[in-house]
Amino acid sequence: MYRTEPVESYYTGWLDRPHGHRLYLEQSGNPNGIPVLMCHGGPGGGSSPFQRTLFDPQQYRIVLFDQRGCGQSTPFACISHNTTAELIGDIEAIRQLLGIEQWVVAGGSWGSTLALAYAQQYPERCLGLILRGIFLGRPEDIDWLYRPGGGASQLFPDYYADFFAPVAALKGLDILVAYQQLLQHPDAAIQLQAAKAWSLWEARVATLLPNTAMRDGALEPESALPLARIENHYFLHHCFLRPNQLLEDVAQVKHLPCYIVHGRYDSVCKMENAWSLHQTWPDSVLTIVSNAGHSASETGISRALYDASLLLARRLGDPC
Known part of the structure; x- marks a missing residue:
């Protein structure tokens, strides 16, 4: 039965990685269940107890972690030695630490990128x-x-004007380069002001209907700064991926079951992304949620993800 309250974690720990990075990780659900790793969004978004609700805790051993520089991982908002390849290495190190032979890999938004790449x-x-x-x-x-x-700027021109305002004086610069200058500025106050504008833009467009709590949370320094700094770093480097890498390399995973959930009115990640992945991976199961945008917190999205976990568990068989 789908539950909106997260189960308690039965394990929390830390994993030391090269170059001073220390990763937070936790486990919840059934210790003898199907292992599932949840990759959070951003990059730089951090994990949350809510993500434990997306899987049946009686059937799954739920592993969450905070990627480099965000959540409880340290150093805070760090972009040094923070690349997709290093995150993939972190995931493998977590698997080995926990003694897991094989697991389900899940993720939303940037987490879907990382899960696919891994x-x-x-x-x-x-x-x-x-x-x-x-x-x-x-x-x-x-x-x-x-x-x-871009499409989102035309759908939300008023919100985009607020997003653009902090860099308007930096004329002639690409907007990501301009934001890089502010987010890596020696003055912490300038960094934070830019980070709040960046984070608020995403929060405003992430749901089909306005979500006040999400927008308020986007302005908290402990969430805004790592999200903005790390996202800006990754997107300036094209996510450290080859052009079209994830679609070109689908052949590596076509034999695996895959469930895709995407909101019909997703303004953060356009639905063409999910459609193109599904067309490249015909055996995948695509669920389009008709009354949702991007956020996993929207009821239709969270329920569809939970239902996908049940369907996948049935395909994999009872692990207990």
Whole structure:
């Protein structure tokens, strides 16, 4: 039965990684269940107890972690030695630490990018995938959300004006380069002001209907700064992926079951992303939620993800 209250974690721990990074991780659900790793969004968004509600805790051993520089991981908002390849290495290190032979890999938004990239590199370690709000990391996907003339800026011109305001004086610079100058400025107050504008833009467009709590949370320094700094870092480097890498490498994972959930009115990650992935991976199961945008917190999205976890558990068989 779907539950809106998260189960308690039965394990929390830390994993020391090269170059001073320390990762927070936790486990909840059934210790003898199907292992599932949840990759949070952003990059830089951090994990949350809510993510435990997306899987049946009686059937799944739920593993959450905070990626480099965000959540409870340290150093805070750090972009040094923070790349997709290093995150994939972190995931493998977590799997080995926890003694897991194979697991389901799940993720939403940027988490779908990371889950796909990991699975394509380590398909033998994966039982299947559950993906939400597909972000393929292509130049056009970054342009859609951040650059003037992108789709989101035309859907929400008033919100985009607020997003653009902090860099308006930096004429002649690409908007991501301009934000980089502010987010890496020596003055912490300038960093935070830019981070709040960046984070608020995303929160405003992430749900079909306005979500006041999400917008208020976006302005908290402990969430805004790592989200903005790390996202800006990744998107300036094209997510450290080859152009169209995730679609070109689907052949590596086509044999695995995959469930895709995407909101019909997703303005952060356009629905074409999910459609293109599904067309490239015909055996995947695509659920389009007709009354939702991007956020996993929207009821239709969270229920569809939970239902996907049940369907995948049935395909994999009872682990107990």
